[in-house]
């Protein structure tokens with residue numbers, strides 16, 4: 100392989116080329132420090148600046164002010180499945196979960212080990228092909244929080260607008276679509292995202308948390324699982340995943356240079372339309388998994404007429420430099436992950452390939 104591929108992997112996923120180039124330029128000697136960011140003390144002035152800049156950039160992109168903190172933690176989004184209830188689900192309380200896919204199921208199961216949960220809505224019937232309507236959501240009486248998964252990486256569905264439950268804290272796993280479009284982040288008490296899909300490399304989990312949540316977080320739990328400890332220590336309580344945080348900051352700077360979330364949304368809609376229009380115009384040769392009104396701009400899931408064709412599709416696409424298109428086993432078929440960093444050219448190449456493949460095999 101002499102050229103870079105169009106990488107449709109679900110995660111870890113493609114990163115913006117300018118970000119990789121900047122990291123390459125700064126690799127051996129970060130801004131005259133004589134070393135790489137990987138080799139630097141996390142207590143150094145240089146690293147502290149990276150850490151603070153990453154927090155500031157994240158808040159700027161989300162339009163958040165002083166009543167929010169951004170934490171850079173380890174353990175992946177999967178650790179947040181446990182950390183959220185450990186911190187906010189007190190004895191005698193109940194937490195509500197809206198199930199829209201495997202990741203929300205996992206989050207709810209983890210919480211159920213630690214306290215009482217209530218499933219406020221589920222679209223499991225029909226294999227998670229849609230997001231529930233507001234009318235379907237039945238909250239319990241004054242839940243400690245409501246948890247949603249904004250984008251369902253495996254099934255290819257995405258909340259098109261977010262529910263508002265008033266004073267009940269809204270918690271979201273945004274691992275696969277954070278910063279893909281503008282939204283009112285101030286409606287959320289806590290947002291978490293493993294970086295490796297839409298934010299950077301693996302190794303860091305970004306947590307956006309409202310100040311009042313930090314204040315009411317549990318303190319009788321292991322230190323490393325306490326949000327208040329990480330907030331008080333500016334994500335430097337112990338050694339952070341420093342290089343991953345540095346990479347996330349480069350991605351955030353790139354996002355700002357691209358025009359921020361509004362222009363990301365525009366690009367993402369156009370990119371996804373190239374592929375969805377191909378599916379819809381294929382007379383059923385390609386069939387999308389998600390209902391049209393629940394479709395994700397980040398993960399596009401579709402099937403071909405049979406599994407043999409799906410195998411051939413994946414292997415021929417790979418030969419043409421488009422990789423990572425095999426879908427998750429729980430849905431089957433294909434999945435094209437078209438995160439912020441996926442170029443329009445990549446989506447155009449895939450759409451062209453799909454049309455050509457259908458012409459030959461349809």
Ligand SMILES: *Cc1c(COP(=O)(O)O)cnc(C)c1O
Pocket residue numbers: 110174175176177178202248250251252272273274275293294296
């Ligand atoms: C990938 C993914 C996870 C799991 O993330 P890890 O960082 O591997 O723990 C959780 N939620 C969603 C929505 C995901 O896409």
